Amino acid sequence: MRVLQRLLGVPRIGWxxxxxxxxxLGLFTFLPxxxxxxxxxxxxxxxxxxxxxxxxxxxxAILFExxxxxxxxxxxxxxxxRAVYNTGSFAMLQVALMVxxxxxxxLVLNRKILGRGFFRGVFFYPxxxxxxxxxxxWKWILQREGVLxxxxxxxxxxxxxxxxxSGWAFSWTVFVSIWAHMGFYxxxxxAGLQAxxxxxYEAAQMDHASPWxxxxxxxxxxxxxxxxxxxxxxxxxxxxxxxxVFVLTGGGPGSATLFVVQFIYQTAFAESIRLYGIAAAASxxxxxxxxxxxxxxxxxxxxxxxxxRDA
Amino acid sequence: xxxxxxxxxxxxxxxxxSIAGAALAGEIRVACYSDGNECEVTQELAKRFExxxxxxxVVIDKVPYKAIMETLPxxxxxxxxxxxxxxxxxxxxxxxxxxxxxxxxxxxxxxxNFGQTLKWLRSSPNDKGxxxxxxxxTVTGPFVNKTLFEQAKVPMPGPKxxxxxxxxxxxxxxxxxxxxxxMAFDRSGHRFMGAAISQGAKVFDxxxxxxxxxxxxxxxxxxxxxxxxxxxxxxxxxxVGGSTYxxxxxxxxxxxxxxxxxxxxxxxxxxxxxxxxxxxxVVPNPCGAGGCTGMPGGAAFVALKRTKNPKDVGRFxxxxxGDAVYAEYMAKxxxxxxxxxxxxxxxxxxxxxxxxxxxxxxxxxxxxxxxxAYELQGYQYNRALFNPTAQRLGQAxxxxxxxxxxxxxxxxDVDEQVKAATK
Numbered sequence: 001m002r003v004l005q006r007l008l009g010v011p012r013i014g015w016x017x018x019x020x021x022x023x024x025l026g027l028f029t030f031l032p033x034x035x036x037x038x039x040x041x042x043x044x045x046x047x048x049x050x051x052x053x054x055x056x057x058x059x060x061a062i063l064f065e066x067x068x069x070x071x072x073x074x075x076x077x078x079x080x081x082r083a084v085y086n087t088g089s090f091a092m093l094q095v096a097l098m099v100x101x102x103x104x105x106x107l108v109l110n111r112k113i114l115g116r117g118f119f120r121g122v123f124f125y126p127x128x129x130x131x132x133x134x135x136x137x138w139k140w141i142l143q144r145e146g147v148l149x150x151x152x153x154x155x156x157x158x159x160x161x162x163x164x165x166s167g168w169a170f171s172w173t174v175f176v177s178i179w180a181h182m183g184f185y186x187x188x189x190x191a192g193l194q195a196x197x198x199x200x201y202e203a204a205q206m207d208h209a210s211p212w213x214x215x216x217x218x219x220x221x222x223x224x225x226x227x228x229x230x231x232x233x234x235x236x237x238x239x240x241x242x243x244x245v246f247v248l249t250g251g252g253p254g255s256a257t258l259f260v261v262q263f264i265y266q267t268a269f270a271e272s273i274r275l276y277g278i279a280a281a282a283s284x285x286x287x288x289x290x291x292x293x294x295x296x297x298x299x300x301x302x303x304x305x306x307x308x309r310d311a
Numbered sequence: 312x313x314x315x316x317x318x319x320x321x322x323x324x325x326x327x328x329s330i331a332g333a334a335l336a337g338e339i340r341v342a343c344y345s346d347g348n349e350c351e352v353t354q355e356l357a358k359r360f361e362x363x364x365x366x367x368x369v370v371i372d373k374v375p376y377k378a379i380m381e382t383l384p385x386x387x388x389x390x391x392x393x394x395x396x397x398x399x400x401x402x403x404x405x406x407x408x409x410x411x412x413x414x415x416x417x418x419x420x421x422x423x424n425f426g427q428t429l430k431w432l433r434s435s436p437n438d439k440g441x442x443x444x445x446x447x448x449t450v451t452g453p454f455v456n457k458t459l460f461e462q463a464k465v466p467m468p469g470p471k472x473x474x475x476x477x478x479x480x481x482x483x484x485x486x487x488x489x490x491x492x493x494m495a496f497d498r499s500g501h502r503f504m505g506a507a508i509s510q511g512a513k514v515f516d517x518x519x520x521x522x523x524x525x526x527x528x529x530x531x532x533x534x535x536x537x538x539x540x541x542x543x544x545x546x547x548x549x550x551v552g553g554s555t556y557x558x559x560x561x562x563x564x565x566x567x568x569x570x571x572x573x574x575x576x577x578x579x580x581x582x583x584x585x586x587x588x589x590x591x592x593v594v595p596n597p598c599g600a601g602g603c604t605g606m607p608g609g610a611a612f613v614a615l616k617r618t619k620n621p622k623d624v625g626r627f628x629x630x631x632x633g634d635a636v637y638a639e640y641m642a643k644x645x646x647x648x649x650x651x652x653x654x655x656x657x658x659x660x661x662x663x664x665x666x667x668x669x670x671x672x673x674x675x676x677x678x679x680x681x682x683x684a685y686e687l688q689g690y691q692y693n694r695a696l697f698n699p700t701a702q703r704l705g706q707a708x709x710x711x712x713x714x715x716x717x718x719x720x721x722x723x724d725v726d727e728q729v730k731a732a733t734k
Contacts, residue, residue: 016376042732047388053734073712078720164546166709252551254709258552266553269381272403272694273728 039280045273052277059281080282082255083263084161086170089261091147091238094174098234099227106189107219120190124183134180135247140173142248163249166256173245173257180244181237185230192226193219225301232297236290260286322623338368339623341612342383342393344376347579349397349446349610352643353631360630367623390507395628397446399610401431402691407418408432409614410440414625421632424650432611443613444632445649446640450676451505451574451605452596453477454581454669456490458589459569463487472517474506474533474597478542481569488569493542495559496534496572498551498705500697504606504687506530506572507666509600514687514696521696521729524600531704531718544568549709554698561583563591563690574608575673579645582666590667593672595679604681607688609649647674692729699724 004016035049040059042052067074072081109120126134141147142162149159162168196219204214220227242261245251251258251266260282268279315518341357343350349374357369374382379398386392387407398404412418421441422429432442459547460467463484468476481493496502508514510533511526537543544567547559563571564584570698578593585591596605612623630636634652641648641658648654654674660667687693699721707717 043731045728045731049384073716076723161546161550164550166711182568249552250358250555252555252705252709253546253549253551254711255552256709256711262552269385270553270555271698272380272384272400273692273732274384275728275731 036280036283039275039276040284043277045275047276055277059277060285062278063281065286077278079255079258080260080263080278083258083260086255086257087239087241087259090170090174090177090241091235094177094241095231095234097174098178098182098185099231101178102185102189102230103184103223103227105182106193107215109186109190109191123186126180127183129180131180131243132247134176136242138172138176138179139248159250164253166253168248169253169257173241173248176244176248177238177241181234187232188233189223189226190232192223196222207251228300229297232293232300236293236297239286239289239293312423330475330524337366337620337623338370339394339618339627340372341618342372342374342379342396344374344379344397344610346447346610347644349644349646351631352640353446355643356631356636356640357627359636360627363630364623364626367620367626369627387617390617392617394620394624395443395540395612395613395614397610399608399733400694401609401611402434402689403694404584404613405432405442405691406432407615407617408440409616409618409621409624410442411614411621411625411628412441414622415441415629415632424634424652425632427651427685428609428611428649432613434691443611444628444637445609445611446693447576447609447644447646448607448649448677449575449609449647450607450673450680451502451572452573452673452676453594454563454573454577455481455486455592455594456563456566456569456589459484459488459490459566461590468597470595471598471603474509474530474599475572477597478533478537482542484569490567490569492544492568494537494570494572494617495547495562495568497559497574498548498555500694500700501606501608502552502572502574503530503534503700503704504697505596505604505684506599508604508606508681508683508687509601510599512683513601515690521692521725523691523718523725526599528718530599534704535690535714535717537706545708548701548705551705552702554701556701564588574605575647575670578666578673579662581669582663591669593669595672595676601683602679602681604679604684605676606684607677609647620714632674644657645670647677660722679728690715692732695725695728695732696721699728 005013008016038049039052041054041056042049043055043058044050044052056229061243063077063080065076065180066081069075069081072085075081109116109123139146144159144161144164146162148162153159160168162172200218200222201214204218207308209217240261241259242265245259246262246265249257251262264279264282264286265273267282335465343353345351349373357371359678361367361648362370379396380400383396383398384400384404385393387404391568415421418441418572421444425444429441429446431445433440439535455467455655457467465480465483465487468480472480474656478494484490485493496506504512504514507527507530510530512530513524513526514521516522534543538545538548544559547557547562551557558573558577559568559571560577560580562568564581566589580614581591596603612628613676614621614628618624632650634650637648637650638653638656638658640646641653642660645660647670648658660670662670688695703712703717703720706712707714712720
């Protein structure tokens with residue numbers, strides 16, 4: 001230590017301590033980001049960065065080339081835009097339903113019901129499963145000769161191609177995603193509910209406040225910081241959706257469940273002629289979206305902390 | 312600055328790769344995927360090779376087909392990977408192949424035996440190198456549920472029947488036997504192209520570039536209509552996304568479809584899974600304006616440039632390509648030989664009569680394959696046509712876009728991919 005101090009001097013000794021972390025961060029975070037930028041600004045199908053010709057913003061221009069951005073079929077990279085719209089629809093629907101169901105579940109589990117510990121475990125259990133396992137379980141349930149169709153047929157109904165009809169396939173990806181992740185958000189909301197002082201409810205009860213009034217005037221406002229964190233976290237996760245859906249539907253039927261991350265994966269790794277530049281450009285667009293969402297999350301979190309302090 | 316970082320990263324990657332991935336001196340690693348038992352038989356023959364060459368150890372790494380298609384190209388581009396691999400993207404990976412001509416005993420014998428398929432592994436017509444050997448020659452063609460035809464009392468169309476005649480006949484059979492679908496194709500551009508060439512697709516224009524011509528469009532129209540009118544199950548092509556491969560084997564094996572277009576590599580699986588459930592036969596490829604052809608193809612063991620033991624790699628492939636060993640390999644794996652000498656002598660397959668007849672039917676079709684189909688199979692960027700075919704026709708079948716839009720997209724995708732590959 002003394003040798004180091006003598007070598008670097010006291011003001012710079014801090015750098016010696018953070019150097020290992022900086023090296024790891026640089027190697028595994030900043031270098032890949034720099035390489036990603038390099039790929040996004042170069043063309044061709046070559047993997048080695050030095051063999052790729054510089055094309056400037058051409059990959060971004062290709063991605064954004066559309067006659068009408070609201071109609072993917074008019075875009076040069078129609079699949080990218082289909083993926084963007086699918087991801088947008090998925091995120092909005094999944095986050096709204098996820099928050100709703102998580103809130104209801106948390107409210108129920110916060111009450112003194114029989115087997116509360118067991119039910120908390122049941123709702124949290126899917127979170128522990130690997131996304132691939134989740135997708136395979138649901139694939140067995142939803143495939144043409146799956147469990148669900150067997151039940152439908154035994155009840156006298158006709159089997160439905162759950163994963164081969166666009167609307168159904170999309171709906172099931174939303175449902176499966178909610179099923180898999182709801183436990184995590186329920187836990188956050190449960191912690192938020194338990195932090196609400198019980199005497200507020202007692203006072204409201206003494207004033208004969210109705211259950212709805214207690215919920216809307218006490219629970220909801222005091223749960224809002226947790227709720228906002230849940231919304232932003234769920235939104236970020238929804239935009240990144242890939243593994244469960246890739247195994248469950250493979251992006252089909254057609255491109256009904258193709259999301260942005262799968263588009264990137266397919267373009268870079270699943271095609272025989274790999275358009276790394278387009279994939280890297282798309283991943284930067286996604287990264288920018290996630291950056292915005294993360295900034296929103298930070299702002300929301302900070303505001304909720306400050307709000308808590310003010311209170 | 313960034314460039315210097317990249318160089319450092321590249322140098323680091325090369326060092327790490329050489330430490331982590333390299334075979335030991337005298338050891339060769341073979342990345343092998345199986346259609347049936349190819350890797351097990353290779354292992355058995357490798358033991359015999361090791362007994363004759365005590366200084367070489369052959370390690371067979373059995374990998375899924377997806378790893379060969381998706382992981383191997385990235386490994387090779389990064390300078391990593393095995394010494395030998397069993398691949399199906401024959402021309403697409405040619406820049407990574409090692410020329411083993413200096414290491415084989417008799418290059419002329421290789422040329423004489425494998426001349427027709429050696430060119431599939433070469434990067435250009437001027438290239439005369441030897442890069443590997445086909446472990447199987449495949450031909451696409453239709454499997455037909457004969458029992459259903461008999462039950463329906465519908466005569467099976469003859470050897471020169473057209474796709475339309477087969478569609479009519481199989482629909483009659485499906486209706487009479489209450490089978491849900493008349494026909495199914497594997498979800499693969501390769502499978503589709505056999506039928507398209509039969510409809511008159513020329514595939515290449517005067518400059519040698521890929522083209523979506525009237526023959527291709529005619530087959531696409533038929534295929535689209537068959538999927539829309541229920542002749543074919545929509546879920547095979549429309550049920551998944553991207554250019555994902557999906558076979559229709561289960562549909563056929565469960566007697567849910569009368570005719571199934573796949574290829575010779577399915578024979579062993581047919582024998583194993585269908586057994587005596589029903590009688591099945593392989594029929595000649597249906598005809599059209601361009602002939603009655605399937606697509607040739609197959610898998611090859613290729614030597615890879617990154618090997619540290621090129622001599623041992625050459626010796627092992629030379630051993631595998633020897634007439635006796637190759638004939639044994641074909642007999643045990645139930646594959647069609649690519650070696651002219653072995654094909655001429657004939658292979659004694661030890662399989663049930665139905666499988667034997669099927670293999671015979673496929674062998675007979677090798678000679679009728681269109682030159683256009685051979686040219687397409689040997690074309691370095693053939694997947695630039697195969698993949699968009701599966702993806703865009705799949706989208707059209709799923710009802711996401713019209714057939715006309717799908718055809719336009721196929722043409723632009725092909726153009727974009729070939730341009731990127733040649734940039």
